[in-house]
Amino acid sequence: MASERIRHNLKDRWLEFWFAPAAARPLALCRIAFYGLLFVYYLTYDFGVWALAPADSWAPTPPFLIFDVPRASHELLVLLQFAWKAALLCACLGLATRAATAASFGLGLYLIGVMRSVSMNHTDAALILVLGIMAVARCSDACALDRWLIGRTRLQASRPSGDYRWPVQLIQIATILPLFVAGISKLRHAGLEWVFSDTLAIVLLQNHFRTDPLLPWGVELARYGWLCQLLAAGALITELALPLALVSVRARLLLIPGALGLLLGFRLFLGPNFAPLMICYVFWLPWRQITDTLMHQIRTRPGLAALCPAHLRPALAPAQSRHTRPR
Amino acid sequence: MIDAAIVQSQQGTSRAWYVTRWRMILAHAVILFVFSGQAFSVLFDVELWPFSPYPMYSTVRTSYSLEHPTLYAVVDDAAGTEILLRDIAYFADDRAQSQLLLTFEQPTADPEFQRALAKLLARYDAERGASAEVGPPLRGLRLYESSWQLVPGESESEATPQRQLIVEVSGGNHHGE
Numbered sequence: 121m122a123s124e125r126i127r128h129n130l131k132d133r134w135l136e137f138w139f140a141p142a143a144a145r146p147l148a149l150c151r152i153a154f155y156g157l158l159f160v161y162y163l164t165y166d167f168g169v170w171a172l173a174p175a176d177s178w179a180p181t182p183p184f185l186i187f188d189v190p191r192a193s194h195e196l197l198v199l200l201q202f203a204w205k206a207a208l209l210c211a212c213l214g215l216a217t218r219a220a221t222a223a224s225f226g227l228g229l230y231l232i233g234v235m236r237s238v239s240m241n242h243t244d245a246a247l248i249l250v251l252g253i254m255a256v257a258r259c260s261d262a263c264a265l266d267r268w269l270i271g272r273t274r275l276q277a278s279r280p281s282g283d284y285r286w287p288v289q290l291i292q293i294a295t296i297l298p299l300f301v302a303g304i305s306k307l308r309h310a311g312l313e314w315v316f317s318d319t320l321a322i323v324l325l326q327n328h329f330r331t332d333p334l335l336p337w338g339v340e341l342a343r344y345g346w347l348c349q350l351l352a353a354g355a356l357i358t359e360l361a362l363p364l365a366l367v368s369v370r371a372r373l374l375l376i377p378g379a380l381g382l383l384l385g386f387r388l389f390l391g392p393n394f395a396p397l398m399i400c401y402v403f404w405l406p407w408r409q410i411t412d413t414l415m416h417q418i419r420t421r422p423g424l425a426a427l428c429p430a431h432l433r434p435a436l437a438p439a440q441s442r443h444t445r446p447r
Numbered sequence: 448m449i450d451a452a453i454v455q456s457q458q459g460t461s462r463a464w465y466v467t468r469w470r471m472i473l474a475h476a477v478i479l480f481v482f483s484g485q486a487f488s489v490l491f492d493v494e495l496w497p498f499s500p501y502p503m504y505s506t507v508r509t510s511y512s513l514e515h516p517t518l519y520a521v522v523d524d525a526a527g528t529e530i531l532l533r534d535i536a537y538f539a540d541d542r543a544q545s546q547l548l549l550t551f552e553q554p555t556a557d558p559e560f561q562r563a564l565a566k567l568l569a570r571y572d573a574e575r576g577a578s579a580e581v582g583p584p585l586r587g588l589r590l591y592e593s594s595w596q597l598v599p600g601e602s603e604s605e606a607t608p609q610r611q612l613i614v615e616v617s618g619g620n621h622h623g624e
Contacts, residue, residue, distance in 0.1 A: 138474065139464035169543045172570060174563035177550045181496035236496055239550045241503075248497040249481060256473060282464035286474045294481060301489055302501035308492075310507040322508040325597040329606070330515050332533060332545060342599035392503070393542070 138289055139282025146407035147284045148214070148262035150291075151254065153402040155212035155224065158247075159205060161395055167201040167231045168194045173238040180237045183229065191234055200227055211254075214264025225255035242298060244396040249294040250403075257287035289366075291403045296362040298397060299379055303359030315356055321348040324389060331391025338389045355382055365404075376404045514594040516552040516613060523584040523618075535582035537574060554592055556614050564588055564616040572618065587617040 171194035178191060192200065204227035210220035228251045232244055260266050261278040278284075306314045313319075324338035341348060358378040364371035365379075380401055383394040418424045466474070488498035518532040538544045551564060568588055575581040593608035 135464060138478070139466055139471070141463075141465050166541070166543045169547050169570075172563060172566050173547060173550045174553075174555075174557075174560045176555065176557055176559060177553070181494075183496075233496070235546070239546060240494065240496070242499050242501055245497040245499055253477060253481075256477060258470075279465060282466040283470055283474075286478070290478055290481060297485055298499075298501050301485070301499070302503060302505065304489065305500055305502045305505040309502065309505045313507050314505070317507050317509070318511075319504075319506075319508045321599065322511060322597070323504050325511070325599065326508075326513045328602075329513055329595055329597070329608075331549075332539070336602060339600055339602050390504075 138286040141280035142285040143280050144262040144278040144284050147259050149407045150403050151259040155208050157399045159208040168198040170234050177238050214260050217260030221255045225251040243394050246294050247396040250291050250400045253287050258283045295400045299359045300362045315352045320352040327390045333391040335388045511597045516554050517593040519589045521586045523586040537581040590614040
């Protein structure tokens with residue numbers, strides 16, 4: 121009987137974590153920010169150059185190996201990247217959203233997979249997971265051109281549902297996994313010696329000559345061994361503590377900016393560019409509070425409210441009056 | 448459809464989730480895929496892109512030396528000046544080009560590799576023809592195995608690497624050394 125109760129309790133907690141009903145709008149705003157930033161980031165990126173890479177550098181990643189996918193020619197890569205960027209823009213706008221998110225995932229998997237089959241690094245692995253999750257998420261149920269084009273009243277939020285929560289939860293996990301697992305790798309391969317040795321100082325020096333950090337301060341930082349050890353300890357603690365951000369709001373306020381600081385620090389002092397992963401952190405933004413604050417500002421300033429078209433004004437009513445959270 | 452799902456999801460739990468049974472199965476399949484892929488990669492310490500054990504910078508380093516193949520451009524001037532290829536605007540400013548350069552920095556003199564280097568140079572020349580801002584005219588490319596003795600506080604201008612030529616490619620025709 122007790123074990124039955126524990127089982128039910130665990131099941132409830134599991135379902136509560138993933139499927140507690142949430143509003144459609146935060147996921148939709150994540151969609152807009154995520155695909156919009158990706159579009160801007162990759163707009164001028166030329167995937168075509170990867171056709172120039174030496175043939176002996178081609179080491180297919182597992183999806184390419186399993187399905188025996190070849191590297192496309194320069195012309196085909198250019199064509200595919202054009203389609204991918206168009207799909208990212210459509211997904212951002214909410215235009216043919218289902219097809220756009222699916223194409224963003226499929227084409228992104230191929231184009232980024234080609235890059236990683238030629239030059240393996242870990243800066244955009246999580247991006248593929250996020251694109252995959254968004255491809256199956258119901259992210260077009262609010263703030264999407266689709267809904268406006270088919271003529272439904274688009275400003276009444278859909279009924280809160282677990283469908284709007286699990287993608288955000290899973291993506292948040294996918295975004296912290298790279299750093300958390302990197303922390304585990306450090307403990308596994310080096311233990312605490314990774315902190316209490318010259319490792320970070322040497323990495324800063326080596327990367328200054330080998331890669332292309334934005335700031336040339338690595339060689340100066342390396343002069344202060346104690347500072348490098350302090351930075352190494354801070355990085356390792358942040359990486360290993362990141363899962364706490366999933367369950368504690370206070371920890372989140374400290375750890376998520378800390379994680380972003382780490383990723384920015386990598387680019388500034390070590391070279392690797394984790395911008396694609398940083399873009400995925402939009403799923404950590406408190407969208408509900410942001411929209412509530414924005415709505416409050418519009419409601420309390422008649423000038424701003426008057427600028428809104430008449431059919432949008434009902435949406436400015438407080439959220440509580442439009443739907444109540446089901447229990 | 449939603450109402451039927453509520454009944455389904457309420458079985459054995461204390462509240463409704465407003466998710467259809469099909470969507471619930473799909474969500475669990477995706478969650479399982481992400482967790483199992485990542486767990487497998489970590490437990491067996493293998494790269495299964497997009498899953499990874501993320502081993503970057505995870506080993507202890509003790510040596511203050513660095514050996515690394517480095518690409519230099521030979522400028523088409525009287526002195527045949529050598530500059531780091533990644534210092535040329537075309538390669539420095541473009542993310543794809545600068546990432547691509549890393550794939551060329553490998554210690555090999557394979558003929559295929561030389562052909563790829565020649566293509567890179569030809570593409571640069573074509574781009575330069577279109578815009579003078581791309582960079583200076585180049586006579587060729589040289590790949591060196593460079594080694595540095597690293598001293599904290601000493602930048603590129605102060606640290607001179609020992610170099611050994613691996614491959615040289617000239618514009619138009621190319622040959623290995």
